[in-house]
Amino acid sequence: MSTTSMTFRAQEELVERLERLAKATxxxxxxxxxxxxxxxxELQSWQVEHIRQGLADMEAGRVVGHDRVESWLxxxxxxxxxxxxx
Numbered sequence: 001m002s003t004t005s006m007t008f009r010a011q012e013e014l015v016e017r018l019e020r021l022a023k024a025t026x027x028x029x030x031x032x033x034x035x036x037x038x039x040x041x042e043l044q045s046w047q048v049e050h051i052r053q054g055l056a057d058m059e060a061g062r063v064v065g066h067d068r069v070e071s072w073l074x075x076x077x078x079x080x081x082x083x084x085x086x
Contacts, residue, residue, distance in 0.1 A: 010018075022029045057063065068085040075081045 018029050018032060021027075021032055025032075064085045072082065072085050
């Protein structure tokens with residue numbers, strides 16, 4: 001797998017923390033940055049995809065009205081909770 005260099009600005013405190021982590025784990029700062037970036041992109045991509053799916057559901061009319069959800073939530077813990085509205 002090929003790699004490329006990146007340059008960016010970071011708060012001094014973050015760089016110092018990264019340096020301490022690199023020393024403590026006997027890994028390079030670059031190694032930690034690549035792992036952190038990969039995890040960040042994975043999480044953000046997951047979130048964006050789920051937002052897109054939710055918007056598609058909304059546009060297709062696959063929604064539950066606020067009143068139905070509110071009514072269901074008011075019964076939580078009362079023994080009359082019932083099934084969640086679909």
